[in-house]
Amino acid sequence: MGFLGSLNQERIVFAIAVAIFVIAALTLPGFFTADNLVAIVRSVSVLGILALGMAVIVIGRGIDLSMVAVMAMSVAWYLQMLGNGMSDGAALGLALAGVVVIGFANGFLVAYAEVPAIFVTLASASFVYGLVRSQLIGSDAVPVPPGHWVAELGALRLADVPVEVFVFAGLALAAFVFLRFTKWGRYVYYAGDNPAAARNVGMPVRPMLVLRYVLSSLVAFAAGILTAGSLQSMNTRVVNSTQLYDIVLVTVIGGIGLAGGKGGVRNVLIGAALIGIMLNAMTILDIPLLYQNLIKSAILLAAIIFDGVLNPRDEQTAQQGDI
Amino acid sequence: MPSRERLQALRYNLIPDHLIGEILTKRWTDNAIPFLVLVAVIALFGTAIPGFFNPFSLQESTRQLGEFAIVVIGLTVVMLGGGIDLSVGSIFALATFASVGSFFILGLPVWVAFLAALATGALFGAINGYLVGFLRLRAFLTTLVTFIIGRAVFDILVVQFGAAIQMSFASSDAWDFIGDGTLAGLSVPVIAAGLLALVTHVTLTRARIGWHILAVGGSRRSAHNAGIKVRRTVFLTYVFSGLCSGAAGFLIACRLSGAGPGTGAGLEILALTAAVVGGNALGGGRGSVVKGLMGAVIVLVMTNGLIRLGYGTGTNQMVLGIMLAVAVTIDIRWLKNRHKVLNEVYVAPVYLKMGETQSAEPQSGTPFALNSRLAAAESIGLGALEGPEDVILDADDHLYCGTRHGEIVRFFAPDYTRSEVFAHVGGFPLGLAFDRDGNLISCVGAMGLYKIAPDRTVTRLSAETRRSLTSVQDDARLRDPNDLDIAPDGRIYFTDSTKRYDAHDWTLDSIENRGTGRLLVYDPRDGSTKTLLDGYRYTNGVCMAHDGKSLYFAESWACRIHRYWLEGPKAGTAECVIKDMPGYTDNINRASDGTYWMAWLGMRTPSFDLSLRHPAMRKRMTRRLPQDDWLFPNINTGGIVKFDDSGRILQTFGDLTGENHPMVTSMREHKGELFIGGILNNRIGRYRIEGADPEWTGMRAYWGTRA
Known part of the structure; x- marks a missing residue:
């Protein structure tokens, strides 16, 4: 075994991230500067926050394709209500209630109707986007009202570091403590590893599923607030972009198996580091966005193939209808 | 009759509850919901949108429908194989670009553009197929x-070559015809989609590869264990889907003569919704091309309608x-609960008030009074046999019986201690009879009417009859062939006990008590099978009268014997000879003195007779209680009855000790002895009959001295 035996996806990805970092630092002008390093961390912090929410879901053997839609549409609706002159408390309450309802509906259909998560969340993403875009907001982009706390949040710096970096760090710590040290966090792993066994042992598998989807929706809302703060508006076209796949990429590439029960916050951090360094290097190299998309998706495909080779499925044990 | 009972009788005998269960067993009921949605959607948008049904507008919208339907057919095939293909939108866009690029930039002929689109689709599909x-x-x-x-990739290509495509002056009549022309009022995409749907449907339902996919x-x-190359089959479904999307991409390339950033955008969720809304199951195995087409129409009418309505x-x-x-939710819930719903509604008992019967109690003084005479029978094959429903002896005195394992076992004369498997038929061989040439004919439960020649070759004679016109369930199939006898002219008369239940579910049939048993005839001269009588409560034993002009048959749950006339003034009609017996009637066979033996498979009980007057209670029972707690006919005591042509009871034999022959389903007289079989017994009984003709054999009685 030796060296090869100790290789796993997480270590490989970490090694690649370090290698790219070293190469970029040596060859790219302006890469290894304090400003650029902060920019790297900042660029992946919103992605990383979303990936943390996704990671908890994936570890519990699920997936949430509605995160970007919930993120963009809930915040756009919130800002629209503010723009229409509603009081902040009422608008925030309504937006949060909407987010919880969507998360609950996702979780309910997955847990109790036993519909595959991937379909539920694909459908709810389409529904959330369509409902908010056609009924609740007037245009694709909704600006943050001037002087609102969201705008101030976006401009907030602590020791020259933007606030979303601290939020990312805080959430990562919280997720780490939750997954590693709390009873409910451990249950997520058991339910992801073998839902039937977890249920037989007496864990509340179904209510926990619902709870996870509600949590991921709330995380998406938080990420949306941070995005709106830094851009001073919320552009709902992001729903049709590849951001969703970036989230999956950050989650999966660090070594969280899609079959569930594996991985942790460390994997998300490593995935986020790799993506952040890569995107930054590609931007410095002036690679067009279209090619960046191609490269990212090719890497995601490689990650999935790798995941499939490391955790193979076979005809005798594969679940029927497990697509 | 009290009015409560009269109401029950009307309610349960006139309202055809059983049809609900029969309709639900049909696969096409899956199509009902999508079809209703389809009709509703078309009605809704047809009335809301002015000019929806105007021919020109219809022609234009069907052009798009044709392209979309082709994509959905490809996706449907992938889904039937247990997969899913979300990349159809990209394949579609890339194929569009391939055709447009070949035609406008490279100036290649139309057919090359078409091949370029197909090749793009096939390549992309092959990559998907390899990965998945x-x-x-x-x-x-x-x-x-x-x-x-x-x-x-498509976005990059469009940015690079978009201008070159727009500036090109290439044109071709064929290209324009595919994009704009019509053939007999139908646009090319519609014709293409129709042809593809037909070919795909036939392949899926009739060809080897289609069956493999399903x-x-x-x-x-199971497919893997059955030796199907699972991986290759899955691979091919993706290649097919790629080809379909490629073809659709070519069609839209001709129609729009260009490719832009919007080409194929959102197609994946449209196509997926169409396939699922049409009723194709996620995870595969259940679905059809027609479902995909219905879904395509629903989704397209709906989305286009919403746009046109502003x-x-x-x-x-x-x-x-x-x-x-x-x-998706309906699909998952329905798939999961369908069998539960079916179990709940399938059993639909009817009301019946059984006639008063004479007692069969020992010393009751009636002709039916049971005794323990059969306890004296010697056992043949004790412990080595399971389920000899019927027994028969050939001209050399060898003894034959069927077993639960689908075999015909032969015991060798004279002492019947040695045995061999004479032939393996499968199913559960029940009734037996020899024809004139010494072939053994058997009614095989769950299979049909079979012939076993003396050289042991097994031939199927009949497995179906003509379907009755009013049937919901396919009643052409012989579901539970039970007993037979052969007329002097060689025609084989046999019974099929029930149309509603498989042979092993006979308890459910007795609880339901609906008359669906049939008497049929197989004609060896032309191989045809005809239904003679229908609507009896579990037709069972059949026996030719000694003169060969009529036959007797048993109606088990009604405890009756009927006589069916083959010739004479009453030819083709049946009359009841013995009614309201105390036991459930089974096989009937000839006796040496010109009378008949008949078996009782069990005895009536007052409790079950009473339950027959309470159909609602029986329905509740089958729904709520486990099978072990059900009330059904008593089969722990049976017996043998001897009757004559007038229906008079002559003798009764039983085994009240319950050791040798608690239940009897058949008996055969042979050289002064009676050989006794029971479907749940583990032996054949051999009982010496007092005063019987020691030379009489069934073979001789039927076929004379020649045999």
Whole structure:
């Protein structure tokens, strides 16, 4: 075994991230500067926050394709209500209630109707986007009202570091403590590893599923607030972009198996580091966005193939209808 | 009769509850909901949109429908194979670009552009197929990623070559015809989609590869264990889907003569919604091309309708999201609960008041009074046999019986201690009879009427009759062939006990008590099978009268014997000879003194007779209690009855000790002895009959001295 035996996806990805970092630092002008390093961390912090929410879901053997839609549409609706002159408390309450309802509906259909998560969340993403875009907001982009706390949040710096970096760090710590040290966090792993066994042992598998989807929706809302703060508006076209796949990429590439029960916050951090360094290097190299998309998706495909080779499925044990 | 009982009788005997269960067993009921949605959607938008049915507008919208339907057919095939293909939108866009690029930039002929589109689709599909089929990656996520890659490549290509395409002056009549022309009022995409649907449907339902796809989708593991090349089959479904999307891409290339950033955008969720809304099951195995087409029409009419009605951006996505979620949820719930619903509603008991019967108690003084005479029978094959429903002896005195394992066992004369498996038929061989040439004919439960020649070759004579006109369930199939006898002219008369239950579910048939038993005749001269009589409560034993002009048959749950006339003034009609017996009637056979033996498989009980007057109670019983707690006919005591041509009871034999022959389903007289079989017994009884003709054999009685 030796060296090869100790290789796993997480270590490989970490090694690649370090290698790219070293190469970029040596060859790219302006890469290894304090400003650029902060920019790297900042660029992946919103992605990383979303990936943390996704990671908890994936570890519990699920997936949430509605995160970007919930993120963009809930915040756009919130800002629209503010723009229409509603009081902040009422608008925030309504937006949060909407987010919880969507998360609950996702979780309910997955847990109790036993519909595959991937379909539920694909459908709810389409529904959330369509409902908010056609009924609740007037245009694709909704600006943050001037002087609102969201705008101030976006401009907030602590020791020259933007606030979303601290939020990312805080959430990562919280997720780490939750997954590693709390009873409910451990249950997520058991339910992801073998839902039937977890249920037989007496864990509340179904209510926990619902709870996870509600949590991921709330995380998406938080990420949306941070995005709106830094851009001073919320552009709902992001729903049709590849951001969703970036989230999956950050989650999966660090070594969280899609079959569930594996991985942790460390994997998300490593995935986020790799993506952040890569995107930054590609931007410095002036690679067009279209090619960046191609490269990212090719890497995601490689990650999935790798995941499939490391955790193979076979005809005798594969679940029927497990697509 | 009290009015409560009269109401029950009317309610349960006139309202055909059983049809609900029979309709639900039909696969086409899956199509009912999508079809209703289809009709509703077309009605709704047809009335809301002015000029919806105007021929020109219809022609234009069907052009788009044709392209979309082709994509959906490809996706349907992938889904039937247990996968999913989200990359159809990208394949579609890339194929469009391939055709447009070949035609406008490279100036190649139309057919090359078409081949370029197909090749693009096939290549992309092969990549998907390799990843999902051979590397066994998760279909949903993998095709989602290949979708993004394809989209990224397409975006790059469009940016690079978009201007060159717009500036090109290439043109061709064939290109324009495919894009704009019509053939007999139908646009090319519609014709193409129709042809593809037909070919795909026939392939899926009739060809080997189609069956393999459905088998893999139905159960990947079983398909693998059955030797189907699962990975290759899955691979091929993706290649097919790629080809379909490629062809559709070519069609839209001709129609729009260009490719832009919007080409194929959102197609994946449209196509997926269409396939699922049409009723194709996620996870495979259940679905059809027709379902895909219905879904395609529903989704396209709906989305186009919403746009034409002027609803704003996003409405489509909202409606699609709802449709997808609802369709998937219904699909999953229905698949999971269908058999439960079926179990709940299938058993539909009827009301019946059984006639008063004479007692069969010992010393009751009636002709039916049971005794323990059969306890004296010697046992043959004790412990080595399971389920000799019927027994028969040949001209050399060898003894034959069927077993639960689907075999015909032969015991050798004279002492019947040695035995061999004479032939393996399968099913559960029940009634037996020898024909004039010494062939053994058997009614095989769950299979049909079979002939076993003296050289042991097994031939199927009949497994179906003509379907009755009013049947919902296919009653052409012989579900429970039970007993037979052969007329002097060689025609074989036999019974099929029930149309509603398989042979092993006879308890359910007795609880339901609906008359669906038949008497049939097989004619060896032309191989035809005809239904003579229908609507009896579990037709069972059959026996030719000694003169060969009529036959007797038993109606088990009604405890009756009927006589069916083959010739004479009453030819073709049946009359009841003995009614209201105390036992459930089974096989009938000839006796040496010109009378008949008849078996009772069990005895009536006051409790079950009473339950027959309470159909609602029996329905509740089958729904709520486990099978072990059900009330059904007593089969712990049976017996043998001897009757003559006038229906008079001459003698009764029983085994009240319950040791040798608690239940009797058959008996055969042979050289002064009676050989006794029972379907749940583990032996054949051999009982010496006092005063019987020691030379009489069944073979001689039927076929004379020659045999």
